[in-house]
Amino acid sequence: MSRKKNVPAVTGKTRPAIPRKYVLVTGVVLAICIAVIAGLVLTHQGPWAPGTAATTTTNATATFQSAGLLYSKSVDLANAGSYQEALADADAALAENVSSLNPLIQSNRAGILVELGRYNDAIDAADAAINAQGNLTTLRAVAYYNKANALHALGRYADADAAYANASALDPTLKHP
Template sequence: MSEKTDKSRDADRKKTGISKTTLIVIGIVIVIAIAAVAGFVFLKNGAAPAGASDSFTKAGALYSQSVDLANAGKYQEALDKADAALVYNVSSLNPLIQSNRAGILVMLGRNNEAVAAADVAINAPGNLTTLRSIAYYNKGNALTALNRTAEANAAYANATALDPALKHP
């Protein structure tokens, strides 16, 4: 193949590829929407024990602040807010928060912790397809940084299987 053809293909890939940051932001927005709907249904059905709605509201607010800080590139502050949200131990939000934490921890270079956070989200009970896809993708990023290529490829494959928009970088 000619060098010109290779350069042309590389340029085409760059034009059609979605950046890792864009995927993370899209994933975070999707997960926030899922959490909001789940929270609304949870509270509307009156399934919350006394004090649970207050905990849900506080944890949700901290989680939202965490997302905003992460989007602003303030990863340590974002992690602090996510950790504060986890203190409320709201079972319906914890997988969402952990999935987000995994992405933040990758950005901080704390990849072993990112893998652990992603695993919490991946193994959470329930129909959490979008959340799991993002957690697998974040896990793939962490494993790539740890040079665990085969495991990273498997995590990316799981992410793509759950959400075809999440392609292996």
């Protein structure tokens, strides 16, 4: 005869499941910790000679951040009605020459220039944004709208109507005033 092992009877009790939100929060916290540690390791790892890819990437990132901060400040100043200061910051952001931000900066500049009464400059800035490469639908819509405002102020009503129509076609929330 063979001996049966003593197997405990199933009593119907199960371990309580860990709530899903705790699992997600723990995963996010772990991911953040890993990212921070990796960042610390990478920034303190060995000497990087000037001109290496790491240095170039770091400089490009700093330039991008600088242009982005200037652009954001420009938007805030324009929203506060400080158009001359807003234009100065937009011009400084543009001077950083970050190609991925230039169309956005130009579109914003166009609106600021309209507010300053510099309509021809506004049209040039809007055209720079409109003609930029890439999938920039919303940005183009705003640029067309700013261009339309400048054209209207110059009394070029047919051109303004066409620009308003282009803006509205790209973004239906931008209606002809």
